[in-house]
Amino acid sequence: MKKILALAYHRVFPGYHIDPEIFEWQIKTLKEKFSPLTLEEVLSFIKGDLLLKKNGFVVTFDDGWADNFVYAYPILKKYNVPATIFVSTAFIQDKRSIIFDYAKTKEMAEIIKNYQEKYQGEFLSWEEINQMEPLIQIESHGRSHLNYANTPPEKIKEDIETSIEIITEKTGRQPKFIAWPFGKYNKEAMKIAKETGLKAALTIKIGDIKNNSSLYELKRFSPPRHRFLFLIALKGKLGMFFYRMLVFLFSKTKKLIKR
Numbered sequence: 001m002k003k004i005l006a007l008a009y010h011r012v013f014p015g016y017h018i019d020p021e022i023f024e025w026q027i028k029t030l031k032e033k034f035s036p037l038t039l040e041e042v043l044s045f046i047k048g049d050l051l052l053k054k055n056g057f058v059v060t061f062d063d064g065w066a067d068n069f070v071y072a073y074p075i076l077k078k079y080n081v082p083a084t085i086f087v088s089t090a091f092i093q094d095k096r097s098i099i100f101d102y103a104k105t106k107e108m109a110e111i112i113k114n115y116q117e118k119y120q121g122e123f124l125s126w127e128e129i130n131q132m133e134p135l136i137q138i139e140s141h142g143r144s145h146l147n148y149a150n151t152p153p154e155k156i157k158e159d160i161e162t163s164i165e166i167i168t169e170k171t172g173r174q175p176k177f178i179a180w181p182f183g184k185y186n187k188e189a190m191k192i193a194k195e196t197g198l199k200a201a202l203t204i205k206i207g208d209i210k211n212n213s214s215l216y217e218l219k220r221f222s223p224p225r226h227r228f229l230f231l232i233a234l235k236g237k238l239g240m241f242f243y244r245m246l247v248f249l250f251s252k253t254k255k256l257i258k259r
Helices: 020-033 039-047 067-079 108-122 126-131 153-171 187-195 227-234 239-258
Strands: 004-009 056-063 083-087 136-140 177-179 200-206 218-220
Touching (some): 004 218, 020 056, 020 067, 067 083, 067 126
Parallel strands (some): 004 056, 056 083, 177 200, 200 218
16 A cells, blocks of 8 residues: 655754755655655545555645745755645745844744744745745645644634635635644644635644545654654655654653653
């Protein structure tokens, strides 16, 4: 049975968890081993309309960081690998107003809190987004990066619908997919996503996508910078299982050390 690996990136820049050199090696390795796909092709695969000759992969980014354009996009263009950026539309500006400074990298929660006054240059502009077409497609990450697991249904609906309207207006293309902000969602959020016309949703649950995968709970994995761990995740049927176990053991070890 064929499968698809969905890679969940956030940022790519020098000195970060995934720097450009590591990112390029990962993209090159993936293209040598698998078929690059768009999310539309992933959807066709799940529905049984697309038969894969070999396993596929899809590249995704969450949030809409400016370095996706500065560092990741040229590499994707070099290898002709399509990708999807899930943007939180409240953070995207029309044009770049200040020069972003990667030395000011902070935790996501802090950036969201101080965005308007300090960090607006850290996110993409619509001008940059439209320069990346057609290789890069833009999809929804909500408007304000809310935790949908504890957000009232009417607020979820407003947040998703507003993001769809803004993306459609700014890009001329209506989004079909959403990546759950913070990876948090519930049955009500899935129902609302479907009602608003979104065809599928991506999580941060570690795993791969098969032709029987739940459309609104598609699994991804965050690529490690270590080449050995990355190659483990790509291995056959058991690769993702072993990778998931290693991530679990690592997280448990970190918690024990902190005590």
